[in-house]
Amino acid sequence: MIDFDLTEEQRLLEQTVREWGRREVAPRIKELDRAHTFDPKILPQMAELGLLGISVPVEYGGAGMDYVALGLASEELEYVDTSLRVIMSVHAGLNCLSLLTWGTEQQKQRYLVPQAQGKKIATYGLTEPAAGSDVRGIQTVAVKRGDRYVLTGEKMWISLADVADHFLVFAWSDAEKKRARDTSGITAFIVERGFKGFSSGTLKEKWGILAGNTGYFKMEEMEVPEENVLGRPGEGFKIAMFALDQGRYTVAAGATGLIRACRDASAKYALERKTFGQVIAEYQLVKQMIANMESDYQVSRLLWLRSGFLKNIGRRNTRETSLAKWYSTVASERAAGDAVQVHGANGYSDEYPVGRFYRNCKGAVIYEGTREVHTLMQADYVLGYRQDRPTRCELPSVHSPTAAE
Secondary structure, eight states: OOOOSOOHHHHHHHHHHHHHIIIIIHHHHHHHHHTTOOOTTHHHHHHHTTGGGTTSOGGGTSOOOOHHHHHHHHHHHHHHOHHHHHHIIIIIIIIIHHHHHHOOHHHIIIIIHHHHHTSSOEEEEOOBTTBSSOGGGOOOEEEEETTEEEEEEEEEEEETTTTOSEEEEEEEOOHHHHHTTOGGGEEEEEEETTSTTEEEEEOOOOOSOTTSOEEEEEEEEEEEEGGGEESSTTOHHHHHHHHHHHHHHHHHHHHHHHHHHHHHHHHHHHHHOEETTEEGGGSHHHHHHHHHHHHHHHHHHHHHHHHHHHHHTTOOOHHHHHHHHHHHHHHHHHHHHHHHHHHGGGGGSTTSTHHHHHHHHHHHHHSSSOHHHHHHHHHHHHHTSOOOOOOSSOOOOTTSOOOOO
16 A cells, blocks of 8 residues: 655755745746756755665665655656756766666776765667657667677757766677667667867757756767676667656656646736736636646646556666656646746747756656656557567565675
């Protein structure tokens, strides 16, 4: 039975992150967003709070909290700005939890420990200029030469591309399987920024999440030691999909925070703004929009909490996390649109935060599986066309050992 009461530790985390965001980030986020500027000083502050290793066990440098705590932190961070939650998604979710589950002890000591401590920042490199939802379409290749792999390719739309120290990269390591589009030919690699042949750049043309760093990186005949293969050769696709389960979870929780931010901003404005001699909160259609935000917030929170509960007990949750990500991101887009509407002409300016919410929400409807991809996934589960099979390594429950075989 799911217990809907947060533990004392979880409540303290929620309060701590909320107060930190309100005090340290909220006063500056409008300026950072307008300037299209990522503030790297945010990272050591998040590390000090234990957020960058929040669900990594203490023995690997983390805070040792459960997966519900990861969701709570993601919700509170996106309440302030989506760029903060993105850090949690790529660093704590996609990368750290993949290393925790699939990594060797040597890899955990070398990469996971400093990442969990916040001494190194990590991200995830799957998307390419010509490959997003179609993972089989990636063109990055890894050629085995002795005890090394030589990687060549480019990754695009990578969060923290110009900031991260470590990258979880996916490439075809089997040319024949690449031609056949057989995903068992994809391998996962741990890449360091300092590897010769690595370069990165920042994307300037995006119109949302402007206070976050998004970019690309290139690998030109870049040598990667064989011991930096994550999992086994050919397990890259499985690891990529595993990682997306963790990333989608943080996206779902984050979108829930954005819905709450839209609700709170709309309620505040509706109680202050007067038209025709009364506050607009008195109008039924304004009430309807705010009520819809509340409904979507509560449903979205229940959905990501359910996924977090399943993660905690060590149960596969691809189906549940997909549903949470799909519902909450689409609902956040709806809430942001209504929030702008409640604010009227003021919502169309940067004077109020709802314009930023509207720009920020759209990304999550696209990345880590578009709403169309998740729509088909959910239908296929119901129709029996899709079933989740066990993988060699599963996300550790909050009470289970963490060493991979």
